Amino acid sequence: MKTSQEIIEKLSLGATIHQEEIPLIDLYMDQVIQLFDAKYGQSLRNEDEKVLTKTMINNYAKGKLFIPIKNKKYSKQHIMLISLIYQLKGALSISDIKATLDPVNEKIEDESFQLEDFYSSWVRLQQNNATNFFVELSAHESEIESEIESEEIDEELKQILLIATLSNMSNSYRKAAELLVDDLLVKKEEKKK
Incomplete structure (x- = not known):
């Protein structure tokens, strides 16, 4: 049986796209895929698995999981949202991810919302979760x-x-x-009334 340490190393739980790693210039889809492959490629289960594909990104865009793109380029905000989607998709359905991110996308439209601050909070929590997971795995x-x-x-x-x-x-x-997620949806319906 693999040890906790071996499992943790293979999972690369600490791997994340930090804000400072996201280029300030907008990226084409292929560049977005390369960025995600470079960051998360080590954690894939096997060679057949993909971190991110054009089809996935197109489906996220069609499903309105993130704000509309401009000129076929993805901004720093898009990269942050796609990173969140990447993390959520292992546990939630696409419709649940949409319900979860709808409030974030709506707040982005309000120029006073700082996605960068929200994303930084997420990255810190993710890093803490990686540390906690090792402790919990050892305890199990x-x-x-x-x-x-x-x-x-x-x-x-x-x-x-x-x-x-x-x-x-x-x-x-x-x-x-x-x-x-269900609670978010109930609250959204109550706001409409």
Whole structure:
């Protein structure tokens, strides 16, 4: 079984696109894809998986997950929003991502909103989450060892217990996120009334 440290290294949880890494000039789609590949490519499960594709970006644009692009170029704001989408898509449906980001996109239209500050907060939280994940993963491994301490159980079964534990936690976090999305939607409907 891989150790917590090996899993953490493969996941590259600390990988993120920091504001200072986003060019000040607008980028074409191919450049956006290259930026994301360079940052998140190491964390892919296998070679067949893609970080970001033209189809994905086009679908995000058609689905109005981010503000409209201008002249086929993506601004710093677009890169930040696509980065958020990239992080959200592992747990939420596209419609839930849209519901989550709609308030952000609406606030961007109001020129007093600073997406950069919001994004910086997200990056700091993401970095903290990466640190916390290592601690939690190690704790789950210890719990499994304690749980089966008296029984003779092989490494494969320990790994299966860890997979089941992580899947259970993942489902709990996803369901909690979905409840919060539903709450956003209810509040949006109440505002319309």
